[in-house]
Amino acid sequence: MHANSSVIIHPWPIVQIGLRSVLQSLKIEIRELFTECPDCKIFAEWSDALILIDVNYWKYILKHQKFLGKRNISVVGLNFNSHQNFDVLLFNDFIYHNDNQNIILSKLNKFSGSGNQKSTSYQLSPRESDVLKLVATGHSNKQISDNLFISIHTVITHRKHITTKLGIKSISGLTLYAVINNLID
Amino acid sequence: MEDLFSKKHELIHPDDKLCDVLGRNIDLLSIVFRFGISANMGQDSVAEICLKNRIDADFLVSVLNTYDSTDYFPNTDSVNLALLTDFLTKTHLHHKQVTIPLLHSLMQNLKEKLPNTKLVVTLEKYLKEYVNKLHAHIEFEEINIFPLVGKLNNSSKTDEAKTTAKNLKKLFNQHANVETEISDLIMIIIQHIPAHADLQLFHDMLHTLSHFEKEQIDHARFEDKILVPRLLELFGINSRNHAR
Structure with missing residues (x-):
């Protein structure tokens, strides 16, 4: 699943700044930044996108999960301080507070459409x-x-x-x- | 030096001690239980235990070898079909009374650990549908296939040949579906074990499903390779269209 653009939804500015830097290096455009979950109408407009979202907002993804497969949307959970029980299957991957830069790059590279990484033979076209x-x-x-x-x-x-x-x-x-x-x- | 890789699988013989046989392959224990053998097996041989429990030793040895080794194949003509259908019926009962309740119980544990997750809700639905199909398949065999063994000496067998041929063909297709769907379920669970999940619970579920899958394959081998060819032959039906 390759994304050409991304949306970051996280309340901490420092997280947004850090992720912006990583996404730019992977040539993934940052479409929008939010500190809290945006209006549902906006979600319906996204396609071929990567959403990086605080896992504490998992109910927002749950509410919109029917769009995910249909619109080629991948979701990466930003799991820094969550003690909530959430459905891990809502997310394609997670970034944790102790992941170093290389790990974060490697995780996000999977979703990059820049050709940095060829799709693996077992992924469906x-x-x-x-x-x-x-x-x-x-x-x-x-x-x-x-x-x-x-x-x-x-x-x-x-x-x-x-x-x-x-x-x-x-x-x-x-x-x-x-x-x-x-x-x- | 002994070449471990070329060592042939040792067949089970009536003179072997049953405790040794089970010590080598503990999975055979549930087969032995199905024959009513449970307590006080001590150091007795398979033949001695069969004598005490009024069981046909040759038949038990054939069954144990079939489950023990995929390379082993009993002499089709020598297998007593009445004993075979009786054993297959007991296996159905084992699935209904032991394996299926165990799978439901494991699924319940998964539900408690991962409440309202899409994976578990979807798996539970799939398992329920699978069990319903399995019950229908078991019922089909017990109503349409197994009773044919009792009719073999009946003069009207020629009249029933057409229906029998149709039912046996249906049996092949059902076996293929039953085996594939359980194997798919295993594959899907392996691919989707969530991060931070209770791994022991998933391990138990996968282990039970895998054991069940092997039992299904061995069960189908008895039916497809012994029961069905014998029935086709005895009913005078051309077997070319029934090869699996």
């Missing part, structure tokens, strides 16, 4: 994600082919790649995977 969403919602190969304007042969090839990359073969298993990873509701 955007087209494979599209096919997975349709498989998981019960569409046949023919329906997927019509829906995505690709041949049935291509659909079958994508399905083979999905199974190989994820290690999951059954439709039930693929549906479970898609739900957990917010690709479908």
Whole structure:
């Protein structure tokens, strides 16, 4: 999942300044900075973005999680002082108070679209994600082919790649995977 | 020096002490329990214990070897089908009374440790659906497949051949689904163990699922490789369309 822009949501200015410096070095544009959770309407406008957010605001992400997979939004939790119980699966990764600069760079580099790091062979391509969403919602190969304007042969090839990359073969298993990873509701 | 890698898996024999057999592979204990063997096995051999408990020793040894080694394959013609279906029915009962309640209990523990998390809520839903399918599969076998063994000497078997062939084909497909879905569940849990989770709990769940998966595969081997070919042969059905 590659992001070209980012949003930082954290109440401490020093955190915002530090992250801005790291994101700039990774050529990830900083779209907006917030000290508290912004209006819901703004969230709905974001796509292909990386959100860096205080984990204490996890309910805000929970409220909007249906957008995450659909709009290619990754969420990194800034976990500095939280004692709350939150759903860790809402976040793609975490930055902790004792992470050094190299660790933070390495964690954020995964989300960079600058080409600093090639996508790993086991990550689904955007087209494979599209096919997975349709498989998981019960569409046949023919329906997927019509829906995505690709041949049935291509659909079958994508399905083979999905199974190989994820290690999951059954439709039930693929549906479970898609739900957990917010690709479908 | 002995080459450990080329050493052949030792088969279990009726003269072997049962405690030694179980000491080498403790997973066989639940199989032995299914035959009603539990207390006071002492130093007795498999054959001696079978004699005391009125169990067919050759059949028990075939079952133990099948579960003990994936390379072992019993002589299909020598297996007593009535004993086999009785054992398979007991295995179904074991799943219903032991394994499935254990999985539900582990899932309950996960729910308590990670309340309202999407992972656990979704896993629980998947497990419930899986168990429902498994119950339906068990019912299908016990109603449509196992009773065929009792009908083998019946003169009307030719009339039932068509229905039998259809049901046996359905059985193959169901086995494939039952095995794949449990293996997928294991893979998904491994990939999504959350940070800071109770690892022992996830370990217990994965270990139980993995053991259950192996049991399912061995159970299906008995049915697909012994029971089904014998039924096809005895009902005079062409087996070419049923190869797995």
